Amino acid sequence: MNEQTGLNHSTHQQEKIIQSHYNYEEVCAWIEKKGHELYGKRFRVIENDLPVIYKLIAYFLKDEQAAFQHNLDLDKGILLAGPVGCGKTSLLNIMKFLTPLEHKFSVKPCRDISFEFIHDGYEVIHRYSKGKLYQSDPKIYCFDDLGSENNLKYFGNECNVLAEIILSRYDIFISKRITTHITTNLSATEIETHYGVRVRSRLRELCNLISYDNKTRDKRH
Known part of the structure; x- marks a missing residue:
C-alpha cells in the first residue's frame, strides 16, 4: 500500500454508492495516517485497493447498512x-x-x-x-x-x-x-x-x- 494515492475524485464516486452514516473518505484518510504511524511515510491507500478497504471498513466499524450492501455477515x-x-x-x-x-x-x-x-x-x-x-x-x-x-x-x-x-x-x-x-x-x-x-x-x-x-x-x- 505505497507509492501512489487513491484518495481522489474516484473515491468520492465510490463513496456515493455506499449508503452509510460514516464518511468512508475520512476513514480512508485516517487509515493512511495510522499506516504512516505504523509503517512509515511510504504507506499509501491506493485506488485499486478501495473495494477491499471499503468492505473491511464496513465490517470492522459494524456498519450494518454498508455491510448488507457488500453481502457481509457481521x-x-x-x-x-x-x-x-x-x-x-x-x-x-x-x-x-x-x-x-x-x-x-x-x-x-x-x-x-x-x-x-x-x-x-x-x-x-x-x-x-x-x-x-x-x-x-x-x-x-x-x-x-x-x-x-x-x-x-x-x-x-x-x-x-x-x-x-x-x-x-x-x-x-x-x-x-x-x-x-x-x-x-x-x-x-x-x-x-x-x-x-x-x-x-x-x-x-x-x-x-x-x-x-x-x-x-x-x-x-
Whole structure:
C-alpha cells in the first residue's frame, strides 16, 4: 500500500454508492495516517485497493447498512485473501484500532504458532482455541498468513496445527459466536489441499471472504 494515492475524485464516486452514516473518505484518510504511524511515510491507500478497504471498513466499524450492501455477515469473521505483499497484514493490523472494543482482536502469525508447537506441543491448539485456563471466553484472533507454516512433529507425532485450531475455532463460533479472522495467499483449492475438505467447508461458515485481485502487485517492491 505505497507509492501512489487513491484518495481522489474516484473515491468520492465510490463513496456515493455506499449508503452509510460514516464518511468512508475520512476513514480512508485516517487509515493512511495510522499506516504512516505504523509503517512509515511510504504507506499509501491506493485506488485499486478501495473495494477491499471499503468492505473491511464496513465490517470492522459494524456498519450494518454498508455491510448488507457488500453481502457481509457481521456475525462471521473475515478471511482476507490475496497475493504475497498486497497489504493484507498491514490492513488487519490497522483495523485493530478501528473496530469497537468488544470486537478487538490479536494478530498472530501462523509461523509463530507452528514454532510454539515445537516447544509446547498440543497445548498450543488449546491456547488458540479455548484459551487459557480460567479465561471466561476465548480471545478473538486473526491468524496471519495461513499456509506459511509447515506441518511439524512433537515427540515424533506430526500435526497440522492450524487445521486443528481452525476446527476448534469453528466449534467455538457455533457454540459462543466468537469470531476468527484469517489472512492467506492460498486459493480455496490450495486451502483444501493443505488443510482438508473439512477445514475448507467450515471456513465458509466461519468467515466472510474478501479477496484482492490476483494481479495485485507486491507493494514491498
